[in-house]
Amino acid sequence: MEQDLEAASQPGCANCGHMIIEHGHPTPLCTECRTKFIKFPIPWPIRIFAGLVLVILIFAMANLPRNLSTAIHYERGKEAIEHSKYATARKELSSVIKNFPQFNDAKEYMVIASFRNQDIPTFFSLLQELEGKQVEDLSLYSEIKQMANHAPEYFPSDSLMAIAEKYHSLDSIPVAVYREYIPTHIAEVFPSWQYASMLFDQKNFSACDSVLTEVLEQDHDYTPALMIKSTLKRELNQLDSSHYYCDRLLSLNNESFYGTASKARTFLKQKKDKEGMDWALRNFELRKNDPYSIATLALAYHFNNRVPDRDKIMATANKDSVQMTYMSYVNDVISGKEKFR
Structure with a gap:
């Protein structure tokens, strides 16, 4: 009787x-039903959905390395901006913008890097691309706006261009014309810098120095004026002053190409050849194909008695017509025709 009750209580x-069921499973099923459920066909809607999920997953996994790499380059670019390493910032952010042309955050930082690297055409091009776009970082927006306000100083005004057309180029305008033009256009920085540059080429260093001082009174951070000042002071044998203007350039851009090259040459003129070598190598790493950089390194090799290295780099440079122009100065220093120190 008890056995009959126990059998009746067991579910089918x-x-x-x-x-008769298969024991050992949470759900009581007979062998036939369990086999049927195991082979139960998956509905087509579920199959399609699962397929779409798989495609999306594969696409995401395929793009993960690219997205991750871009994110790393972007963070490196931002960090370089924070440390005033604008050559590095340009390199990192260029990679980001190449992969994601619509990434405006990267372009905003690239605007700053372009201005500090004196790549003014890229600076204006990026500003045009960002026109009408909202910059959420207020400090970043303020810095970009300040640079945009100073940008016209790097180009001739329409009135100066009208004079240039008469003489066919800015460099062809006589010095006397610049002297007459500047007092009546005191708000313009570019004409004074152009005038100072012409005075420097004429080796009228004293007059050039005075004009550049006036330029820097108008714009304390006007990079082209600081560049000429660093070289001018070296020509005047005011070497501490030359370093001062090199350091001014490097305070604006820790990877200033001209600042590092000029500082290397000033150290060499002071006969501090090891320091000159160090700065020349630092400069060369920034722009290995630039003729001024190569010429600076050749000078450093020369004064550090690394003659084989000097001759090798000069032999390579002399195969290029542009580099030969810069190397002619190095040749004159080596031959004694040009007194460097």
């Missing part, structure tokens, strides 16, 4: 009610 197959 949950699907068909068959009394």
